[in-house]
Amino acid sequence: MAGSPDLEGAQAVKILIAGGFGAGKTTLVSAVSEIKPLRTEERLSELGAAVDDLTGVGGKTTTTVALDFGRITISSDVVLYLFGTPGQDRFWFMWKEMSVGALGAVVLADTRRLGDCFGALDFFESRNIPFIVAVNCFDGADIYEEDEVRQALDIGAHVPVQQCDARDRRSSKQVLVRLLEYLMATAMAHQRYR
Template sequence: MAFANSDGPATGELAGLRAVKLLIAGGFGVGKTTMVGAVSEIAPLRTEERLSDIGASVDDLTGVEGKTTTTVALDFGRITINPQVVLYLFGTPGQDRFWFMWKELSVGALGAVVLADTRRLEDCFGSVDFFESRGIPFVVGVNCFDGADVYDEDEVRAALDIGDHVPVRLCDVRDRDSAKLVLVSLLEHAMRVALTTGGHAGA
């Protein structure tokens, strides 16, 4: 079974991999930086800047009024699965004006987590379209914010108009175990995709 590594498309056997690249994507303020920080075994690399008055006039802060910083390049974290397999996590910037970076960040990615906030579900449409158009396996992680309405996985799937084959998982990205379960779901999904496509899990 073939998987993608951080240097290019799916080429190696899982047992022989040294690095697996995963993306954490989604809209502005959905919890990407928090998720990378919750699961990373190292102090995550962050490229956050304080929100300025100019940025506040562009970015929709509805539902995340307390947010004071934003990722302007990427977040980076690492998880060692075993001596042969290391996961490298890349959190993408959420605002539309930084999407030019997504193409480069997605090169060699095994798959992606698309984080969703049910209060601003439309914010993750762009991420879903991006990975669908490039054939990159993804799962949807619904970050259950305090005070937000809770919808079951089928309701979220219908609202996003995604196929039954795409896993949808409710989670709290502040909680390490909850966030890890989303990553496990992604790895399992990517393995299924690799089996059905002859090893070509993404672009």
């Protein structure tokens, strides 16, 4: 089709976008996706508002009930398929199935509510899915050094931590490129020690 990238022969790579409720997952997938992101958002009903913890996410009026899905062509060889995981604890049951075949993950963190991504970190660590942490720089949030974030999240020194603005296409794409570089470096290290 004219104008669309030639996806034939390109490697499809499945990537998960995780993080706490309101961390910017839907925003990131929408910002980078070449296809209209498939997403299922529901207006926060009064009932849902009682269930979802809205502390610190005052401006948020919709919530993703299922998943965000998007696609981005990185090069003629690599096409990423992005799956945004549902942020609320009551959707944990979906994570296991979503993670099948995933090569890696981005854990979005909001430094005002860092604890919200512990669940995602535990999930990927326990399943040996390589991940990087993307700190979504919300207005008014304090800026921390990479090492401070690593310490606060209790993650290894080898895990890349990158600042980003999930609303910005270039910044979000940069996060995905960083993840890919990390995945390739990790794969090469494994080969070397085999």
